[in-house]
Amino acid sequence: xxxxxxxxxxxxxxxxxxxxxxxxxxxxxxxxxxxxxxxxxxxxxxxxxxxxxxxxxxxxxxxxxxxxxxxxxxxxxxxxxxxxxxxxxxxxxxxxxxxxxxxxxxxxxxxxxxxxxxxxxxxxxxxxxxxxxxxxxxxxxxxxxxxxxxxxxxxxxxxxxxxxxxxxxxxxxxxxxxxxxxxxxxxxxxxxxxxxxxxxxxxxxxxxxxxxxxxxxxxxxxxxxxxxxxxxxxxxxxxxxxxxxxxxxxxxxxxxxxxxxxxxxxxxxxxxxxxxxxxxxxxxxxxxxxxxxxxxxxxxxxxxxxxxxxxxxxxxxxxxxxxxxxxxxxxxxxxxxxxxxxxxxxxxxxxxxxxxxxxxxxxxxxxxxxxxxxxxxxxxxxxxxxxxxxxxxxxxxxxxxxxxxxxxxxxxxxxxxxxxxxxxxxxxxxxxxxxxxxx
Numbered sequence: 259x260x261x262x263x264x265x266x267x268x269x270x271x272x273x274x275x276x277x278x279x280x281x282x283x284x285x286x287x288x289x290x291x292x293x294x295x296x297x298x299x300x301x302x303x304x305x306x307x308x309x310x311x312x313x314x315x316x317x318x319x320x321x322x323x324x325x326x327x328x329x330x331x332x333x334x335x336x337x338x339x340x341x342x343x344x345x346x347x348x349x350x351x352x353x354x355x356x357x358x359x360x361x362x363x364x365x366x367x368x369x370x371x372x373x374x375x376x377x378x379x380x381x382x383x384x385x386x387x388x389x390x391x392x393x394x395x396x397x398x399x400x401x402x403x404x405x406x407x408x409x410x411x412x413x414x415x416x417x418x419x420x421x422x423x424x425x426x427x428x429x430x431x432x433x434x435x436x437x438x439x440x441x442x443x444x445x446x447x448x449x450x451x452x453x454x455x456x457x458x459x460x461x462x463x464x465x466x467x468x469x470x471x472x473x474x475x476x477x478x479x480x481x482x483x484x485x486x487x488x489x490x491x492x493x494x495x496x497x498x499x500x501x502x503x504x505x506x507x508x509x510x511x512x513x514x515x516x517x518x519x520x521x522x523x524x525x526x527x528x529x530x531x532x533x534x535x536x537x538x539x540x541x542x543x544x545x546x547x548x549x550x551x552x553x554x555x556x557x558x559x560x561x562x563x564x565x566x567x568x569x570x571x572x573x574x575x576x577x578x579x580x581x582x583x584x585x586x587x588x589x590x591x592x593x594x595x596x597x598x599x600x601x602x603x604x605x606x607x608x609x610x611x612x613x614x615x616x617x618x619x620x621x622x623x624x625x626x627x628x629x630x631x632x633x634x635x636x637x638x639x640x641x642x643x644x645x646x647x648x649x650x651x652x653x654x655x656x657x658x659x660x661x662x663x664x665x666x667x668x669x670x671x672x673x674x675x676x677x678x679x680x681x682x683x684x685x686x687x688x689x690x691x692x693x694x695x696x697x
Contacts, residue, residue, distance in 0.1 A: 262394050273439050285429040289350070313606050327596070340436045347429040375601070381582075383446040470693060486636050512567055
C-alpha cells in the first residue's frame with residue numbers, strides 16, 4: 259500500500275491531508291472544552307448545534323465549491339481554503355459568546371466543504387493508475403481513522419502542559435503546513451470544458467450523480483452507513499456510561515474498536531479490490547450494518563459491544579472506502595470536481611438526517627428501540643442500493659446518438675459502431691445526458 263507514496267506529488271498531498279486532519283482533531287477537543295467553559299451544563303446542546311451547522315455547511319457549500327473548482331486553479335483554491343481555515347482557527351481562542359462559536363464553525367466547515375471534494379477530485383489526476391488510486395483511497399481512509407484515534411490522545415498529552423486554547427494554535431499550524439505542502443507540488447491542469455452559467459456549474463454535478471445508476475446505489479449505501487455510524491458516534495458514550503455504568507476509559511476503548519475495525523478494512527481492501535468488483539464488496543459490507551444494529555438491541559454487555567463495534571467498523575470502512583473508485587469511473591476530468599462535490603453534499607445529507615435521529619430518539623424512546631429504527635433505515639439504504647445499482651455494471655455501455663453528425667469526432671471515441679450506435683466508457687456529460695436503457 260505504501261508504494262503509492264513514491265509519487266512525490268501524492269506524497270505531499272497525503273501529508274497535507276494528514277497534518278490538516280490532526281489539526282482538526284485538536285480543534286474538536288478544544289471546541290468541546292470551550293463550549294463547556296461558555297455554556298456549562300448546556301455544552302452538549304452547543305456541540306450538537308455546532309455539529310448540525312457543520313453538516314448544513316457541507317450540504318450547502320460543496321456544490322458551489324464544485325462549480326468554482328471547474329473554473330479556478332485548483333492549487334490556488336486549495337491553498338486559499340487552508341489559509342481561511344487557519345484564520346478561523348486563530349480566532350476561536352478569543353470567543354466569548356455561543357453565537358460566535360456557531361459563526362466561526364460555519365466559516366470553518368464551509369471552507370472544509372470546499373476543500374475536501376476539490377482535494378479528492380485532484381487525486382485521480384495525480385494517480386491515473388487504478389491500482390495506485392485504490393491504495394491511495396485506503397491510505398486516506400486510514401488517515402481519517404488514525405485522526406479519530408490519535409488526535410484525542412495527542413490533545414490529552416498537550417493539555418498536561420498547555421491550556422486548551424493552545425490547541426487551537428496547533429490547528430492553525432496544521433492548516434498552514436497543509437497549505438505549504440500543496441504549494442510545494444505541481445498539480446495536473448484539468449481540461450477546460452464549455453462555458454456554463456454559474457447555476458449550471460453548481461447543479462451539473464448533482465444531476466450527473468443522480469443520473470448514474472451506480473452512484474444512486476452509492477447514495478443509498480451512504481444512507482446505510484450514516485444510520486449505523488450515527489448510532490456509534492452519538493450513542494456510544496450513553497451505551498457505555500449510561501446503560502452499562504462504566505467510565506470514560508471504557509468509552510474510549512469502544513470508539514477505538516470501531517475505528518480499529520475501519521482501519522482493518524482499509525488495510526485489506528486494496529488486495530480484495532484487485533480481484534473483486536466494487537459492487538459485491540460494498541453491498542456485502544452494507545448488508546452487515548443493519549444486522550449489527552439489530553444484534554445491539556438484543557445482546558447486552560461490554561464485551562459484546564466491543565466485538566460488535568469492531569465488526570461494525572470493518573463493514574463501515576469496506577462500504578465507504580471504494581466510493582472514490584465509483585466516482586472516478588463515473589466522471590471525466592472536466593466533470594470530476596463537481597461530481598465529487600455532489601457526493602460530498604449528498605452523503606453528508608444522509609448524516610444530517612441520521613445524527614439528530616440517533617440523539618433525539620436515543621434520549622426519548624431508549625437505545626434499544628433507537629438501534630432497531632436506525633437498523634430499519636440502514637436496511638432501507640441497502641435494499642435500494644441492490645435495486646438501483648445494476649448487477650452487470652460495466653464501464654463501457656452501448657448507446658445511440660440520434661442527432662450526432664456522421665462525421666463528428668466523438669464517433670472515434672467508441673468502437674463497435676453500428677449505424678448511430680457505438681460503445682465506450684460511459685459517463686454523464688454534455689453528449690450523454692441520460693443513462694441508456696439496456697437493450
